[in-house]
Structures are given as structure tokens and as C-alpha cells.
Amino acid sequence: MASIVKRGRSYRAQVSLYKYGEHKKLTKTFATKKEAKLWTLEVELAKGEGKELAQRSTTFSDFFENWIYLVKINDVKETTFQNYVRTLGVIRNLFQDIQLKDLNDIVVQKKIDEYAKTHSRKTTHEVLLKIKTSLRDAYARGYIANDFARLVKTRGENPTKRNKALSITDFKKLRNHVLQHPEDEFNVLVLLALETGMRRGELLALRPENLYEYGIEVRHSISPTSDDTSLKTQNAKRDVSINKEVFELIRKIPVKENGHIFSFGGFKQSELLAQLLTELDINKTTFHGLRDTHASFLFAQDIDIGYVSKRLGHINIQTTQNYYLELMPEKKHQQDADALNLLSAL
Template identity: 75%
Template sequence: MKGIDSMASIIKRGKSYRAQVSLYKNGKHKKLTKSFPTKKEAELWALEMELEKGNGKQLAHGNTTFADYFEDWIYLVKINDVKETTFQFYIRTSNLVRELFKDIKLKDLNDIIVQRKIDEYAKTHSKSTTHTLLLKIRTALKDAYSRGYISNDFSGLVKSRGKILSKRNKALSISDLKKLRNYTFQHPENEFNLFVLLALETGMRRGELLSIRPENIFEYGIEVRNSISPTSNDKSLKTKSAKRNVSINKEVYDLITKIPVKQNGYIFLTYGFKQSEMLAKLLEKLNIEKTTFHGLRDTHASFLFSQEIDLVYVSKRLGHSSIQTTQNYYLELMPEKKHQQDADALKLLNSL
């Protein structure tokens, strides 16, 4: 092999050609090999590998499986970058990566292989869930490329697919909001009803509601300072902007201040974090369209929008880090308001 015989070797094995490149890692010499149908392809690959060695690429790491690399990456890098609850999600993602990629090595990865694995996952998951997985895989691949463990960054070529499911956190209509709110007001003897009422009244997240202590309640509002999670002991809020004071009506204040404080110092029980299941039974009883517990937060936001409350105020009340977040996730009008605006738009067009 001219020009690179001293650095790499090409050996004919039957009908194929095996290229071999010498590597040096952690004080030890190793060899990277790959077979090709033609000598020209083998020579080209060997040349590319030698050039990448010259550019500082750490090719020896390519023999590490992607699953092992992803796990090492989250424990060495991400563990210091994210809060504990988010890190727990990375651990679950690592288990998914191991299940999908099994023993596939870094050096054997390309956009086609990763795309196939993402598509395999997408067959049984929603597009949004698949996209969340892909984002983390992309970040890990970019990290591997920046460290020279893979020869090119192909992560941007991989697309997220999957089933487009109807939104589970659906905002209730104004009429259903009134029905649910009135019922919870009239039946305060059930503490879960007051939990639902407070979610409708404040738009607070479930974990934020669960972390309310007597000292967090004032006339007339609630200090949001912590959040309780079912997967972590970390009680810190989702973002810095989530720390806020949320005003409430006097009638709601009077009801929640009568709730007996639990032995652990909190106002509400965790209900085993089964709030969505409990809410589903309540909504079925009242003949209200099903939504998740987080859907009550959407309902609160959508109602404020429908009443033309200022976007900046709504964003701060929800504890979002930016107005853009509010626009992206909650700027969905309630059905009655949308129908009215449809009529208004047609009326304007007819007047031209």
C-alpha cells in the first residue's frame, strides 16, 4: 500500500481485503480493523483513519459500545449539569439506549443505524416522546464527536418520528371549568376536591401544590418555594422563575386554611401521586371530558387567555422562565373563545 504502508496494512482474506490501523491508547498499542470487498476501499478507509489520527481523533475509543459511552457520559458529565429529578430521567434514557443499541460500537454508528433504532422505538411511542429520546442521543453523539471518539457528527441527519397523539393535558371548556369549580367549592369535606380547586385557581404544578406548608399561605395567596417529586428527594423548583407568589380568592383561602396540617408538616397528602387517576373518576362522575391533572394547569392558563389577561402576567403567574415558553405551550384558546373569534373573523371579512 503506497504512502501509508508504515502506518497501516492491507491484507487479502479470501475475496475481501482487511485494513488494519495501529492505535495507541492509555500507554498500550491497539489495532483497529475493518474488511472491504475491494482493495481500493480498504486503502481509502485506512488513509482516512490515519488522517484522523493525525488530527487528534481518539479512534481507540470507537470500540466502546454506544450504550456504555452514554452511561459514562451521563455519570461523568450530565450529573453535574442537571438537577436530580432530571438526572433520574437521564438514567431511564440510558436504559432505553442499552435496550435499543445493545452491543453496537461507537465506530460502527452512522445516521442510518441510529435512524433505524429511533424508528424502532417510534413504532410504539408518540412523536414527542421519541423526539425527547433523540435529543439526548444527539447531545451524546455531539459530545463523542467533539472528543474525537467518532469521526463525524451525523446526529443532525437523524429525524424523530412516531405517533402523533391527541393532547392528553387538554384544557377544559369554560362550562366544564365552572361545573368542576362549583362542585369542589360545594364539597370541601373531601380534601382532594380542594386540591383540584387550588389547581384550577392557581395553575400551580402538582409538585408545587404538594409542597405547600402553612407558612407558605398568606392573605390572599401562596408562596411557591418548593416542589415534591415522586422520583426524587430533590425539592427544588423546576426553574428560578418558578419561585413566585400566586394570588387566590378569599373564599379559596378560607377553605384551604381549614385543612388539618399533616404529620409531615404539609397541607396535602401525596395520594400516592395518583392525582390524574383520581381526577379521571371525578370528571367521569360530573360528566366532564377527561384530562390529566396537569390539564388543570392548562385550563387555568387558557381561561386567563380567553379573558384577555396580559400574557406577561400569565407567564409570571405560571412560573415560566420566558414569555416564549408560555406562548409555545399554553396559548391555546378555549373552545368557546375560539368559536367566538372564528365568528368575529368571518364578520370582519364579510365587511370588506
């Protein structure tokens, strides 16, 4: 049942809802009676289609929170769930008290564009993907009137890549240094990252029982934000061969009380790596950059991409091609020279 009441120069429209034994009312004020009539008609039609109109006055932030704790918590890994929790903070800051009924592609696009001003395109895209997934769920449940999520786009620029692969020259320089100073446990960790291309979490998760002659069983990964030690993907479960010299250096490291070979060290490995690279006058990169360096070095030596993909624990070769097929500078220069020579010989 709908009603429209004139209040001063405006009109208040009201629609009664009844569901599950509860009476609720939706109200909205308009400047003209025509607008009020149109709104009540739309609401009555939606009500007749069984839409969950009462839920539409819920703020998007509250809906997203309920959604991740009731739905996503059972669908994703603990580390992924923690990403959703962090995204909740972003959404509360961006959308504040905006209700589901007031959302559309323009509203969401403006909020995403606002977020993109201070964040990378990749980070913005990851936030938007979570927003889109929740909006599709809201539409399926009748909480929003339109499935507009697909219309919202990621914008913004990507910052300079932080995890760049080292040049062959810097790769050799760093490798020689850590090999010559194995008394520092961190140097062995860096060496192993260069030698295997393992992720930082996989390295920190190593236990003595993961070592064999001469190789490493990659079975777990440590995260600073979660107690979940499962690997990123099923393909990440793999065996990685290493040479005898590196194997013996790892075996000499005293096992910690928690059963792991390497100390977590408050997860300050990134800072320690930055200090080490500065001391050696090597261009800065990250631990993931050491993984890139390992892959790039193998490519530079013409190692089969299928082997490299399995060694890195990628889900398929396409992933390896998309993210790691960056030639080291020296190799690229050689390839350029080879290509020009071939063209000149035509």
C-alpha cells in the first residue's frame, strides 16, 4: 500500500512492506507529486516481483561486512579472506553512509576513481573486483535494482615496477657476496631466493624435513597476516633442485625452536634486502624481484619455458609468459644485435 502526503513544498511518498511477519515502511521525499508517484509505482512493481526492498536502506559498507563474514569466509583461503577484511576498511572510508538503494554505476565509478588517485591501478583493480562480486550478490538477492557492476571500470596509472629483475651483472655480484658471507643467515635466505625462485613465504616455511639431496620440497608458505600455511595454488606444491654447495649451507643453519630453518625476524626481510642492495650499490628490488631474477636468468640461458614454469610453481605456462618473460638487459641487447644481423643478411 502506497501513500503520498504533501508536506510544505515537498511530497513524502511511503510504501508499506510486509514480510516474514514484520511490517516495515519505505519513505522518500520529492519536490513534485509526479516524481513521488513514479517512485511509488516503481517500488510497488519491484515489491510484486519479490525484491528485498527492506534491505535496500542498508548501507553498502554494512552489507559488504555481512557478506564477507557470512558468505566469503567459507569460500576462500584465510589469507584471501584477510584481503576482504582490509577491503572493508577501504569501502567504509569511500562509501561511508551510502545505502544500497542509492548505488549505481556512476556513484561507484566516482568512488573508485577517487581511490585510484592515491593507489596503483593494480591495487584499485583488486578492490573493484571485490566490490563487483559483492554487488552481483546483492543484485541476485534483490537488494539492488540493476546489475550495473560490469559498467564500472578500473582507471589510474601503474607506478614503476618495484620488483624488477636484476641485470646479470648485479645478479652475479649479489650471488657472489652472499656465497662468501654465509655466516649471516639472511644471506643464505637471499642466496636461496636467487637459486630457486621460491617465494618469500615458501622460504620462511622451510623445515629440515623439506630438504633432500639435493633439493627442496615446497609444501607450505608463511604469511605475516595469517596462520594459514597452505600454498598459493595446487601447482605451487613442487620439488626444486639445488646444487650441493647451497644444500650444505642450508644444512648448517641451526633449526629454530618453532621447527623452521629460517628466522621470521618480524617479517623485515624486505628492509634487510634493501639495506644489502644499497651496501653493494645494486639497483633496488624486492624479494619477488629475486624470483623474477631467477626466472629471467634461466630464460637468458635458453632454458625451456615449461621447465621454468614448473620450477616457479605456476598454474600454467601462460602465467610464466605474462609475468616473467622479461629479458635481462644484457640478453636483450644480444637479442637486438642478433635480430639486426639476421635482417641485414636478407
